[in-house]
Amino acid sequence: MGGTFLKVFVILRLMELVDVHNHLELLNDLDHAIIRAKESGVKKIITSGIDHETNRKALELKKEYEIVECSLGIYPKDALKKEYEASGKAFKECDVEEEIAFIKKHQKDIMGIGEVGLDFSSENINQKEQEKLFVKMIKLAKELNKPLIVHSRKAEKEVLEILERENAKKVVMHCFCGNKNLVKEGALRGYYFTIPTNVNRASNFQSMVKEVNINQLLTETDGPFLSPIKGEPNEPANITVTIKEIAKIKGFDEKETANNIFLNYMRLFK
Numbered sequence: 001m002g003g004t005f006l007k008v009f010v011i012l013r014l015m016e017l018v019d020v021h022n023h024l025e026l027l028n029d030l031d032h033a034i035i036r037a038k039e040s041g042v043k044k045i046i047t048s049g050i051d052h053e054t055n056r057k058a059l060e061l062k063k064e065y066e067i068v069e070c071s072l073g074i075y076p077k078d079a080l081k082k083e084y085e086a087s088g089k090a091f092k093e094c095d096v097e098e099e100i101a102f103i104k105k106h107q108k109d110i111m112g113i114g115e116v117g118l119d120f121s122s123e124n125i126n127q128k129e130q131e132k133l134f135v136k137m138i139k140l141a142k143e144l145n146k147p148l149i150v151h152s153r154k155a156e157k158e159v160l161e162i163l164e165r166e167n168a169k170k171v172v173m174h175c176f177c178g179n180k181n182l183v184k185e186g187a188l189r190g191y192y193f194t195i196p197t198n199v200n201r202a203s204n205f206q207s208m209v210k211e212v213n214i215n216q217l218l219t220e221t222d223g224p225f226l227s228p229i230k231g232e233p234n235e236p237a238n239i240t241v242t243i244k245e246i247a248k249i250k251g252f253d254e255k256e257t258a259n260n261i262f263l264n265y266m267r268l269f270k
Contacts, residue, residue, distance in 0.1 A: 015258035017243065018265045019045045019236040021115070021149060021174050021194055021220035024068065025057045027235060028224075034065055037236035041258070042067065044265065045236045048115045048149060050075035052094035055102065059109060069269075071112035071149055072103045073137060076130045079119035079153075096133065100140055111269045113141040114149025115174065118162075121154045130155075131162060138166045147192075147268055149174050156182050164189070170268060175222055177204055180211060187212045192268060194220040197228045197238040199245045209249045214260050217246065218268075 017040065024047040027033050037045060047062070049055030049072045058070035075083075077093060084091035103113070116137035118130050141148040147170040152159035156178030163171055171191040176183065186193065193212050197220075199205040209217065219242045227234035228241040247257040 015041045015243070015255050016262040017042045017239045017258055018219060018262050019221050019223070019239050020172065020218045020265060020269075022047050022223045022236060023050075023054070023225075024061050024223070025054060026224050028233065030061075033223075033235045033237070034067060037239075038067060040237040040240050042236050042239055043262070044069055046071055046111050046149075046269075049073055050115050051080060052092065052099060055099065059106060062109065069111045070109070071114045071147075072106065072110050073114040073116040073149065074099055074133060075115060075151070076117070076119045076125075076133065078125045078130070079122050082122045096136065100136065103140065104144065107144045107146070110146065112147040112149050112170075112172070113137055113144070114147075114172070115151050116148065117151035117153075117174075118155035118159050119151060119153045120158075127158075131158070134159075134162055135166055138163065138168045142167075142169055146170070147172055152176060152178070160185055163191075172218065172268070174220065175226065176208070180207060183208055183211050187216055190216070192216050192218050192264065194218045195242050195246060196226040197221050197234055197241045198226045199242055200228045201230070206245070206249060209246050214246075214250060214252070214257070215264060217261055218264055219243065219246075219261055 022045055045067055046069045047058045049058040055072040061068050062070045081091045118134055149172045151174055173186055173191050173193045175196055195205055219239050221234045221236055221238055223235050224233035228238050243258045247254040
């Protein structure tokens with residue numbers, strides 16, 4: 001980890017920070033990553049499940065680390081299959097109704113429903129099946145009164161249309177890459193937008209920070225992805241980078257920024 005970012009950690013270590021979206025099961029040496037997160041001021045990390053296996057792992061990690069909370073979800077099947085095949089792992093399709101029953105059973109242990117949504121980046125996708133599953137996840141979140149953590153790769157317009165049609169509540173737009181008009185549309189509806197740690201080198205997320213009210217911003221790593229240092233794995237401690245960038249863009253004090261975003265988390269997830 002670069003020395004520049006270690007200096008940022010020292011500056012922000014007394015602040016209350018939150019990583020609302022991570023895939024902790026994919027991090028190497030998780031014990032030390034958790035230690036570094038605590039040292040940098042991270043108070044809570046939400047690790048997100050996406051299928052049968054990772055939903056159960058997310059619950060295990062919540063029990064193992066007091067800093068960890070979890071959300072459970074079902075990722076679009078065809079996009080998930082591509083992810084598994086690319087990593088060399090065998091893809092096992094989960095039974096949607098059984099997984100929904102599992103999530104309901106553990107509703108008291110989870111912070112939200114997600115990661116869910118649409119992913120049109122793959123070839124030969126089944127758009128109707130993805131949308132059908134997404135609607136089920138929206139209805140589940142409403143039934144359980146849980147925030148919905150939404151993935152929308154190459155499907156930002158369609159995601160917003162479905163969220164509006166289904167009157168979705170407590171929406172978190174994870175790593176949203178839609179254009180400025182779509183960001184404005186989501187913000188006007190009261191949706192929250194997560195700012196990942198690669199905001200220091202991604203102009204679209206910098207623009208989002210300018211566009212969205214501070215009271216609707218949250219911080220995430222999507223670890224081990226979207227690192228602020230190109231080519232290096234991401235981890236929760238890097239949330240300090242996001243806070244620094246948001247404060248700079250908004251013209252706010254860094255401590256004020258961090259505490260405001262933590263209050264956003266408390267307001268939405270508690």
